Amino acid sequence: MHFLFSHSKSVITAIVLIVLGCAWQLPQIQIDTDPENMLVQHHPDRVFHNQIKQTFALKDVIVLGISVDKALFEPAYLADIDAVSKFILANPHVVHRDVLSLSTVDNIKHIDSGTLRFEWLMKEAPDSPAKAIQIREAALNIPLFKNTLVSGDGKASIIFIPVTDKQKSYEIAQVLREFISQLPSAPHWYITGLPIAENQFGVEMFVQMAISAPLAGLTILGLMWLFFRSISLILAPMFVAIATVIITMGALIGMGFTVHIMSSMIAIFLMPIAVVDGVHVLSEFSEKYDGNSDVKYTIALVLKDLFKPMLLTSVTSSAGFLSLLLTPIPPVQIFGAFIGLGILVAFALTLVIIPIYINSMSAPSLQALHRIHTNKGAIQHLCSVIGNLAMNHKSVWVGLAVFVCAMAIVGMTKIQVNDNPVRWFKSNHEIRIADAKLNEQFSGTYNAYLVISHTGKRQSVAQLMPTNPPAKLKPWIASLAEDISLPSLLNEIEDQLFLNSIETEQWLLEFAHTVEQAIGSQQIMLQPDVLKYIDTLEQALEEQAFVGKANSVIDIVKLMNREIVSGNQSDYRLPLRRDAIAQLLLQYQSSHRPQDLWHYVTPDYRQTLLWLQMTSGDNKTMSSVKAFVEDYTKTNPLPKALKLQWAGKSYLNLVWQENMVGGMLESLIGAFAVVFVVMLLLLRSVQLAVIAMLPLSISILGIYGLIGFIGKDYDMPIAVLSALTLGLSVDFAIHFLVRAKSHLEQSKDIQATLEYMFTEPSTAIVRNALVVAFGFVPLLFAPLVPYITVGFFLAAIMLISALVTLLILPVCLHWLHHKTTRRYEGLNYETH
Amino acid sequence: MKHIRCWLTFLLLSLMACCPQSFASTSPTEAKKWALKAEKAAYYSGNTARSQVRMMIVDGQQRKQFRQFTLLRKNNVENADQQMMVFFSRPAEVKNTVFRVEKHAGNNTTDDRWLYLPALDLVKRIASTDKRTSFVGSHFYYEDVSGRNIREDTFEIAEDKQSEVSLLATAKLPDSVEFTSYLVTIDKATFLPVKIDYLDGKGQVYRRVEAIETKVIQGFPTVVKSKVSDLVTGGFTLMEFRNIQYELAISDDVFTERSLRTPPTRFLK
16 A cells, blocks of 8 residues: 555556557457357367358358349349349359359250250340240249249349358448449348348447447446536546456457457446446545545555455456356357456456545545535435335335245246347348348248268278289289279279270279279269158258258259159159269259259268258247257158258357357356355355345346246347346345444344445445446447347346345344344353 | 361360451451361361260369260261260269260351260250350360350460460350450460460459370370369369270261160270
């Protein structure tokens, strides 16, 4: 303390330098909006998802739709679609060959006299209504396109735009919007898709950080001014808050972490928390300082009293946030870790800055500070009202608490775990509107991939080789790599055969034959029974709610079969011969877009992918689809040597949600344990520690019960709230119990103590609750729904747990006191 | 004996052969001269040819696929028309799949194409609005295999060096092709086109066809290994020609529908 005052200038300079140093890191901010990052880089499901994206050349896709009220297939609209398609193809950040649009796909068609025709579906915009109708008929005749490229009612069409780099999608979307705005059909276009949504997140996160966080600062400032009516008093805690935010965010960014949707709320979380300690010190100082006493001495006195409760409330709050480290979701971990550390930084800064600040205050300012203490405000009045209620209706509060807990448990069983990143936008957002429109008219813009792979091992070169190789071939055999692919091996054998040696020919032909057979047995996705199984599964899946469509190589085989055999729908079926399937697929590859095949099956035919289009991005939809497939494979076992795995964004969302639910329980238990241990150390009584945990437990139970009853989805923001509110709201109980305990030790009269508690101590608790709660209110005006959720529930939990603290703790203390006294009396009686 | 060139070179040459009616801006006579030489070497060389072809298709992920087939070709003595047969032998499950082509080199004519699928025992006529469809999943277009009709392009000399000459070609109907232009380099000694670069609207080369290896067979320079590269994805297809023979006595009835179901096995060995 002495050091602080004697070196105040250098200490302040050091702090300012640290703050500036951290502020200097801020411009390097990197926004991360990729939901994939909810899983760690090496998470098996994420690794598999990316491997599948690579294997099947799947890119992030911008979805551009046009939807009109009457008929879309009119020359004018088609001309616009064609113009937009050509404009898209000219963009260097677009994967040209995979753009799906009426203008870029092939129409493979059986026409008269046994002719098969390959032609672009819409080579150029049609010049007559009749030709436009022809294009509609052709598109709807191809099941892969129906309700994917063109809506079944012919009123809408989608252009799928795969992008080379999703960072460019905002740029692509902007030039597209500009181009479309000049078209006659401009009002009918809709744009969505994950890369667009992610980019939009980033933009709106900046809005939140640039507007909501300063707004929170202003709200806190205004609130404190209402409480203390002194700018000079509240300036120091505000400085602590701002310094804390800058140091924490600067450290986060400087250490190379990206700012995710959770971390973007760090400022708004830290500000009210950081202010609270300073308010305590100033309040206490104003109480102890009589206008003439020695400033330094008073400060020392104040800190002696407050150090322990401040340390403990900081530790418990910090523990609440740090417990998020137990949740295996990196952005949540970073959020928890940095707020947890930020709280400790705020604690340290408060201890350093506030004393120096008070010490440097002029005499008139100090006088003013003293006068604040004598002001009685509305809050104090409110506290005495609460006090009366608490003291006079004890049984009502106990009954109510028990009732709330009971109901809460019922409510919690109704909790629906669900999330949907698109719903993070408000319902009137451009993306939500496009999303709703396109999912109403098409098979769905949400993707999941069901991947079926061959697990059988291939034979080694030695196993495939006939016995007694000719001596002449020994050097060649020795040169063959053990892991050579079977088709390459066959090639090598061909090369040897080509050397035309009679003595080796027979042996080589035999070798070639076994290798060919081995290749055949590996090409599992050409086998009719396997395809038949997948076909039935696909049809069963399409009957599920929200599964608009399942697309697979089977749709290609059936299409080719129909168009090659007769063009009649009765031939839209799987041929039962392996060679027929292979030959149909070879013909498919003679189109303008042979590469489309490899989005569904690998060139070695050992792995295939079912593309599930779903009309809902809800995790519960994905969850039920996944459960359906699990059940299905139980009653209909997969063919031998096959395995089934999931990939796709919708599936990844489900995975991290499951991680989150499990992880949050651990976080909650972890935070609860840490807070309870701190309570034990502080209060040195198991009973008091249990009592201390009661208000927050009741509040959290109540809130989650309510969530269950009103049917609000248990999503990421809601999940994150539990652990951290535990750390925040225990502060009220700490302040209440510490002060009640020390008062009771002196007064020995529980009634007097409780009456005292509803004067000064309750006022401080209510002030803090209001500062923290109102600090979160600006989040209600944020552009993204998770912010609003967090703002609303945190504010609600803060206020409710403060109220519960004030209503329940007196009852508990009263009861505990009577019980202890009776026991002492009993003991006394026995000793007599 | 007629001056015979490997019909296989025609495969590449045809892409840059000059139409008599076309006049290039810079040096029409010179461009025409080269194109005519190349055209003559390609189109009017030999009555028949046979080759065993192996294609290795490598995609952007370095995954390989193979196709193996035998090509038979016969020229029409009166005009530039040709007959072709493609008999597949590998992969095993597409064995005996056959393409039959009647190439018509006249003005405004399209080729006649048929397909035989043994597993379905079906013969289909193939119609296509253009010839820029993939040849059985390779990076070659059907047109690269059958030959682009020379009347569809105009040529001019882009560069004339000691041993090579480059012609810049543009399609007369730009909407019918995906390229904006292509640049073909002809070896002056052999008249073989050794490289064709396809350019997009921005002047970027996105596709390249190259002669990787040439040999003199039966006295004539022949491309025995050619490669087409997709410079965007990094994928490519390597085509190797083996057992090349010219002037085999292949009768006309081999090039009829009859051979679709009963391949002329003696030419396929």
